Amino acid sequence: xxxxxxxxxxxxxxxxxxxxxxxxxxxGTPSTEIIENILPYKxxxxxxxxxxxxxxxxxxxxxxxxxxxxxxxxxxxVNVAADPLFTAAYTGVNGGLVIVSADEPSLHSxxxxxxxxxxxxxAKIPMLEPSDSQEAKDLVGEAFRISEEYDTPVLLRITTRxxxxxxxxxxxxxxEVEVKEYKKNAAKYxxxxxxxxxxxxxxxxxxxxxxxxxxxxxxxxxxxxxKSIGIITSGISYQYAREVFGAKASYLKxxxxxxxxxxxxxxxxxxxxxLYVVEELDPFxxxxxxxxxxxxxxxxxLPNMFEFTPELLRQKFFGVDPASNxxxxxEIPPRPPVLCAGCPHRPVFYIxxxxxxxxxxxIGCYGLGLQPPLEAxxxxxxxxxxxxxxxxxxxxxxxNGVPRKVVGVIGDSTFFHGGMTGVADMVFxxxxxxxxxxxxxxxxxxxxQPHPGTGITGKGEVTDEIKIEDVVRALGVRxxxxxxxxxxxxxxxxxxxxxxxxxxxxxxxxxxxxxxxxLPDLGKAVINQEQCTRCHACLRTGCPALVxxxxxxxxxxxxxxxxxxxxxxxxxxxxxxxxxxxxxx
Amino acid sequence: MAKVxxxxxxxxxxxxxxxxxxxxxxVLQDEGYDVKMSEVHGMSQRGGSVVSFVRYxxxxxxxxxxxxxxxxxxxxxKLEALRWLPYLKAEGTMVVxxxxxxxxxxxxxxxxxxxxxxxxxxxxxxxxxxxxxxxxAEEKAGNARTQNIVLLGALxxxxxxxxxxxxxxxRASVPP
Ligand SMILES: Cc1ncc(C[n+]2csc(CCOP(=O)(O)OP(=O)(O)O)c2C)c(N)n1
Numbered sequence: 001x002x003x004x005x006x007x008x009x010x011x012x013x014x015x016x017x018x019x020x021x022x023x024x025x026x027x028g029t030p031s032t033e034i035i036e037n038i039l040p041y042k043x044x045x046x047x048x049x050x051x052x053x054x055x056x057x058x059x060x061x062x063x064x065x066x067x068x069x070x071x072x073x074x075x076x077x078v079n080v081a082a083d084p085l086f087t088a089a090y091t092g093v094n095g096g097l098v099i100v101s102a103d104e105p106s107l108h109s110x111x112x113x114x115x116x117x118x119x120x121x122x123a124k125i126p127m128l129e130p131s132d133s134q135e136a137k138d139l140v141g142e143a144f145r146i147s148e149e150y151d152t153p154v155l156l157r158i159t160t161r162x163x164x165x166x167x168x169x170x171x172x173x174x175x176e177v178e179v180k181e182y183k184k185n186a187a188k189y190x191x192x193x194x195x196x197x198x199x200x201x202x203x204x205x206x207x208x209x210x211x212x213x214x215x216x217x218x219x220x221x222x223x224x225x226x227k228s229i230g231i232i233t234s235g236i237s238y239q240y241a242r243e244v245f246g247a248k249a250s251y252l253k254x255x256x257x258x259x260x261x262x263x264x265x266x267x268x269x270x271x272x273x274x275l276y277v278v279e280e281l282d283p284f285x286x287x288x289x290x291x292x293x294x295x296x297x298x299x300x301x302l303p304n305m306f307e308f309t310p311e312l313l314r315q316k317f318f319g320v321d322p323a324s325n326x327x328x329x330x331e332i333p334p335r336p337p338v339l340c341a342g343c344p345h346r347p348v349f350y351i352x353x354x355x356x357x358x359x360x361x362x363i364g365c366y367g368l369g370l371q372p373p374l375e376a377x378x379x380x381x382x383x384x385x386x387x388x389x390x391x392x393x394x395x396x397x398x399x400n401g402v403p404r405k406v407v408g409v410i411g412d413s414t415f416f417h418g419g420m421t422g423v424a425d426m427v428f429x430x431x432x433x434x435x436x437x438x439x440x441x442x443x444x445x446x447x448x449q450p451h452p453g454t455g456i457t458g459k460g461e462v463t464d465e466i467k468i469e470d471v472v473r474a475l476g477v478r479x480x481x482x483x484x485x486x487x488x489x490x491x492x493x494x495x496x497x498x499x500x501x502x503x504x505x506x507x508x509x510x511x512x513x514x515x516x517x518x519l520p521d522l523g524k525a526v527i528n529q530e531q532c533t534r535c536h537a538c539l540r541t542g543c544p545a546l547v548x549x550x551x552x553x554x555x556x557x558x559x560x561x562x563x564x565x566x567x568x569x570x571x572x573x574x575x576x577x578x579x580x581x582x583x584x585x
Numbered sequence: 586m587a588k589v590x591x592x593x594x595x596x597x598x599x600x601x602x603x604x605x606x607x608x609x610x611x612v613l614q615d616e617g618y619d620v621k622m623s624e625v626h627g628m629s630q631r632g633g634s635v636v637s638f639v640r641y642x643x644x645x646x647x648x649x650x651x652x653x654x655x656x657x658x659x660x661x662x663k664l665e666a667l668r669w670l671p672y673l674k675a676e677g678t679m680v681v682x683x684x685x686x687x688x689x690x691x692x693x694x695x696x697x698x699x700x701x702x703x704x705x706x707x708x709x710x711x712x713x714x715x716x717x718x719x720x721x722a723e724e725k726a727g728n729a730r731t732q733n734i735v736l737l738g739a740l741x742x743x744x745x746x747x748x749x750x751x752x753x754x755x756r757a758s759v760p761p
Contacts, residue, residue, distance in 0.1 A: 109625075166620075167619075239646045323675070326671050333697070335633055335668075337632055338633075
């Protein structure tokens with residue numbers, strides 16, 4: 001039966017069909033839907049882990065216990081998981097172990113762009129790259145097989161346009177795969193220097209064997225067409241090249257992109273007149289072709305950053321511009337993403353802006369706090385960085401004779417991901433930063449996944465809820481306050497107190513994400529036009545439910561309003577009323 | 586190469602373009618076409634501009650539609666119709682919802698909304714179809730949230746696919 005699946009959905013289906021019994025991940029675009037689509041399978045244990053390092057370690061443990069295991073993460077997640085990855089490459093596996101890296105060329109929702117194909121030679125593990133949803137599913141099976149046969153973790157590398165593009169996929173029944181027996185084997189699993197040195201040699205030999213395998217791997221294939229142009233390509237770039245060149249070129253479609261099939265590549269190069277590599281991001285294949293001494297054109301023609309498109313190839317190869325139908329008369333205003341109406345992060349940023357202190361930001365919906373009119377965040381680096389950067393900023397300022405208070409803001413999911421150790425550092429080293437935890441009771445940015453603070457697992461089971469206040473107190477923070485994010489005055493007082501406090505301080509601003517299901521009805525805010533002085537104080541909250549009109553009047557879009565009543569609290573003349581809803585729940 | 590038809594569904598995050606795309610793709614699959622679809626999730630859901638590309642034919646390679654090649658654009662909002670107009674081919678059709686959703690820079694008074702969007706489109710698009718989806722949804726279904734299905738209906742009329750197929754797929758993919 002054919003199903004219309006995204007690459008992510010197809011990978012989930014592959015985990016099911018090829019007998020996986022274990023999966024773990026921390027969410028991150030564009031990888032999130034992989035585990036989201038595995039969680040409903042009752043044949044597979046699956047979990048959201050607190051971060052990618054833990055997710056991979058959990059999957060390594062599951063592999064040792066004999067289970068076919070899959071772990072998924074976005075590109076930057078592999079940086080977090082790199083430590084276990086590089087040594088799991090030495091220990092090898094028991095049950096097959098597949099690591100999915102979902103890269104994001106063009107940074108649609110990421111803080112950087114990186115080409116995770118580089119991890120394969122770096123960690124010395126094989127890599128497969130699907131070019132559509134069908135291959136995404138099939139390659140999960142191939143990856144498990146390679147993993148078990150060659151005793152290695154396998155990297156399955158996709159990009160946004162594989163993860164989030166859909167195509168028709170032939171689906172089959174599940175193959176039950178026997179869970180392997182676990183045998184204690186220190187020489188293989190205890191990577192102390194004496195053992196690791198031996199496994200180091202094994203890894204080289206494995207790479208050699210995998211190179212041979214790559215030569216005959218059916219998914220590495222030559223598609224002969226016109227031989228005046230030869231294109232070496234992989235992943236989504238293969239589809240773009242086919243789209244643009246059709247039968248007017250020959251293709252070497254690589255699927256196992258590490259280790260590479262050198263003989264096959266030479267055979268292809270010899271068979272064509274002019275050789276190109278078409279690949280997004282780094283000259284990964286190109287450098288290998290060049291190292292083989294084969295002349296090839298790659299990055300001198302095609303960019304080394306951002307996504308490709310078929311138009312881009314047409315422009316670069318043939319100099320043709322798309323036949324577009326441009327709009328010239330008017331300027332088209334951009335439509336950037338915004339904090340939603342009723343977002344509990346908004347009032348906190350509104351207050352932080354007033355205090356005029358450096359604010360070390362973090363990653364999540366609250367990253368949107370950098371936009372006007374709030375403009376409350378000074379930095380965004382990586383998950384958890386807010387805490388360490390707050391401490392470093394505060395310490396360096398004091399050390400160099402310009403003492404000042406610094407605030408870090410971090411989301412609840414991010415706190416569990418990478419914030420806790422930073423807090424330990426602040427306490428340990430006598431810091432006095434202020435950490436504001438934006439506890440909206442979920443991982444909102446990636447679509448509301450549960451985390452250790454929510455009291456519910458990915459599978460929907462009830463579990464103990466880890467309270468952030470308990471964690472920070474246990475880490476030695478003495479000044480801990482908890483406030484309702486919607487209560488502007490309470491947030492203001494708590495921040496003021498924390499800034500005056502001598503020592504590390506934590507303010508937990510708690511209020512559920514307004515988009516979560518099952519929240520109490522808070523009613524709607526309505527502007528009394530007779531009382532309104534059109535001062536626009538409310539617009540400075542940046543709530544998208546507030547609509548300003550050409551005559552300077554402001555109204556509230558009742559369909560959009562979620563009843564947080566932050567606008568009502570900033571109105572200097574009390575012109576905003578609350579209609580309907582219960583007490584502020 | 587056999588003909589591939591290109592469709593864009595464009596709108597604002599939260600308007601239901603993703604569900605509409607799912608229905609459209611289901612219909613095309615039912616009709617026996619090879620279908621590919623591409624969209625970007627993530628940041629775009631927070632009220633940003635969203636686009637879904639749908640391509641169908643005997644064999645589809647790229648999931649992306651190229652500029653100037655769309656046979657049909659279904660725009661859930663007028664500003665987004667203008668934004669994605671460069672993707673429409675000269676003889677293409679555009680179905681646009683007569684709806685304005687003001688983006689943040691306009692709400693903040695930093696940019697102005699092109700309120701004459703329909704006039705501009707009329708001057709550029711060979712076949713422009715304007716739909717008052719909110720009103721129709723309210724009248725026919727008593728629920729403005731079914732706007733996306735109303736818009737799909739307008740698209741369906743221009744695709745030459747049996748109404749029965751649409752009905753079947755909608756029943757299967759839309760919660761009652
Ligand atoms: C290492 C890493 N993993 C995952 C992500 C993707 N990601 C960005 S923000 C975020 C979650 C943020 O959740 P939370 O801190 O609760 O903030 P919220 O979005 O709810 O405001 C995730 C998973 C990332 N950027 N980096």
